[in-house]
Structure formats: structure tokens, C-alpha cells
Amino acid sequence: MISVESLTKQYGPFTAVDHVSFTAETGRVTGFLGPNGAGKSTTMRVMVGLTPASSGRVTVSGRSYRELVNPGLEVGVLLDASAQHAGRTGREILTIAQQTMGLPRARVAETLARVGLTEDEAARRVRDYSLGMRQRLGLATALIGEPEVLILDEPANGLDPAGIRWMRDLLRGFADAGGTVLLSSHLLHEIEVIADDLVVIGQGKIVAQGSKSELLAAAGTLVRTADVDRLARALHEASVVTSPIDGGLRVDADPELVGETAHRAGVVLRELRPADGAGLEEMFLELTALTSRDDTAREGAAA
Numbered sequence: 001m002i003s004v005e006s007l008t009k010q011y012g013p014f015t016a017v018d019h020v021s022f023t024a025e026t027g028r029v030t031g032f033l034g035p036n037g038a039g040k041s042t043t044m045r046v047m048v049g050l051t052p053a054s055s056g057r058v059t060v061s062g063r064s065y066r067e068l069v070n071p072g073l074e075v076g077v078l079l080d081a082s083a084q085h086a087g088r089t090g091r092e093i094l095t096i097a098q099q100t101m102g103l104p105r106a107r108v109a110e111t112l113a114r115v116g117l118t119e120d121e122a123a124r125r126v127r128d129y130s131l132g133m134r135q136r137l138g139l140a141t142a143l144i145g146e147p148e149v150l151i152l153d154e155p156a157n158g159l160d161p162a163g164i165r166w167m168r169d170l171l172r173g174f175a176d177a178g179g180t181v182l183l184s185s186h187l188l189h190e191i192e193v194i195a196d197d198l199v200v201i202g203q204g205k206i207v208a209q210g211s212k213s214e215l216l217a218a219a220g221t222l223v224r225t226a227d228v229d230r231l232a233r234a235l236h237e238a239s240v241v242t243s244p245i246d247g248g249l250r251v252d253a254d255p256e257l258v259g260e261t262a263h264r265a266g267v268v269l270r271e272l273r274p275a276d277g278a279g280l281e282e283m284f285l286e287l288t289a290l291t292s293r294d295d296t297a298r299e300g301a302a303a
């Protein structure tokens with residue numbers, strides 16, 4: 001388990017992380033989600049002792065990272081897949097990790113196989129790796145010590161859809177075996193397929209957290225019709241909250257109620273479904289709208 005308690009990180013007068021508290025539970029994959037510059041990497045850097053906290057604390061399995069004697073055996077970390085030595089081969093990088101952690105030599109080949117890097121690929125220099133291959137190698141370095149906790153910053157970055165599915169299965173298996181996984185992303189779609197729980201951060205502050213199913217359930221229903229105004233009026237009369245989307249509405253009610261209301265109002269529907277991913281995306285955009293640099297840029301352009 002990872003426990004973050006009122007963590008604050010200031011760079012001079014700038015507060016990058018502001019009283020952030022959450023836990024990543026054992027047996028669960030926790031997604032740490034937020035727009036660029038929200039404070040995800042800073043939080044993770046504090047977790048693994050690379051950056052000191054201004055206040056608050058983080059414990060991994062009850063202890064601070066700096067207290068761990070051979071940290072790679074307890075916490076697997078992938079912070080920046082591009083930071084690997086470009087002139088070394090994948091196998092060399094993994095062999096260094098194996099030796100540093102005092103692991104059996106056979107672990108190198110086993111771990112390469114686990115992350116889907118072939119012997120041929122492992123013999124290539126990292127400078128010739130694709131981004132996805134670097135992520136796999138970074139994940140191999142995190143996994144080689146067989147830790148119980150994984151802390152992964154943007155691990156799905158550069159993976160193709162099959163690669164994302166592969167990672168989901170790997171992390172699922174890791175969590176099901178009693179592990180704890182915390183992974184960050186600024187892309188909802190990437191994390192949505194992988195995570196059980198979500199922690200959403202914007203401008204250094206937590207803006208939402210909960211299980212993915214709770215957050216999805218809160219996302220309501222998506223409905224599309226040529227008669228949006230009439231449907232919106234009928235729903236408002238039934239005291240249901242709606243918000244406009246392209247060609248329709250997102251509605252804070254279940255699909256059955258929306259369908260019945262539309263039927264009574266004589267509105268023909270083109271689409272009616274639980275908002276699921278789309279709703280979560282909208283929620284993510286709403287939650288982070290105030291903090292997103294694009295909005296700030298738009299406001300700046302409008303001024």
C-alpha cells in the first residue's frame with residue numbers, strides 16, 4: 001500500500017503539490033490522472049525520495065522510501081523511460097539492475113520475456129529503441145526485483161493499443177497476486193482501461209478520487225437527438241440536471257429515466273447509453289478545466 005498524507009511541495013513561492021492525500025491500495029491498480037503540469041511527477045518523485053517534500057509524508061508499505069535498504073526489491077519504479085543510458089543495450093541495463101540488487105542472473109532473461117522484449121531486441125542499443133520498447137525495458141527494470149509495489153510515471157506513453165492491453169493484463173496480474181500499482185497519465189483513455197481506482201489531480205490539488213466504477217456511475221447517461229432543446233426542457237421539468245455535448249446531452253440520471261422522459265415528450269432519440277468512458281472523459285475535462293493550460297491560453301487569447 002502507498003499512503004500519501006497531506007503532501008505539499010513548493011518550489012520557491014510556487015506550490016506544485018498542495019496538501020495531497022490519497023492511498024493506493026494493495027491488490028488494486030490506482031490511476032493518477034491529471035493534465036500537464038498538475039503535479040503527478042512531482043508527487044511520484046517525492047514518493048521515491050528523489051525530491052524532498054516541503055511538508056506531509058509518503059509511506060510505501062508503512063515506511064518512507066529512504067528507509068528501504070534494497071529499495072528495488074520492495075518498490076519497482078519507472079519515472080522516465082527515456083532516461084535510460086542510450087549507448088547500452090537493453091540486456092546490459094537489466095543486467096546492471098540485476099547485479100545492483102544482488103539477484104540471480106537468470107532473472108534477466110525471465111524479466112525480458114515477461115515484458116515481451118525478444119533476445120534480438122535486448123541486444124540492440126537503447127538509442128535504437130522505439131518509445132514503446134523503452135517503456136517495456138523501464139517496466140522490466142521496475143519488475144526485476146519482484147517488488148510488491150510499482151510506481152510508474154506515464155508507463156503507457158508510446159504503447160500501441162495492443163501494448164496498452166498487454167500492460168493492463170500484466171498490471172492486473174501483478175495486483176491480483178497482492179501487489180500495489182500506482183500509475184500516472186495525462187490521458188484518460190490510457191488509464192481508464194488499466195486502473196481500478198482513480199485519483200484526479202489539477203493544479204497540485206486532488207479534484208476527485210474513488211473507484212473507477214463509482215466515478216463512471218456518477219457520469220450518467222449520454223443521449224443524442226435532433227431535438228436537443230425539447231429533450232433538455234422535458235428533463236429540466238423533471239428536475240434532472242443536463243449538460244450539452246456534441247449533438248446531445250449528458251444527463252445525471254439513468255438511461256431508463258431519460259428514455260421514458262423522451263418518450264413522453266415525443267422526442268426521437270438517435271443514441272441512448274450509459275456515459276461510461278465518454279462521461280468519464282467529460283468529467284475529467286470538467287474537473288480539470290479550471291486548471292488546464294489550454295483554458296488559460298484561451299482566456300488569455302480572448303482577453
Ligand SMILES: Nc1ncnc2c1ncn2[C@@H]1O[C@H](COP(=O)(O)OP(=O)(O)OP(=O)(O)O)[C@@H](O)[C@H]1O
Binds near residue numbers: 037042
Ligand atoms: N524543479 C522544479 N522547479 C520549479 N518548478 C517545478 C520543478 N519541477 C516541477 N515544477 C513545476 O511543478 C508543476 C508540476 O509539475 P509535474 O512535472 O509534477 O506535473 P505533471 O502532472 O507530472 O505533468 P505532465 O503530465 O506534463 O508530466 C509544474 O508547473 C512544473 O513546472
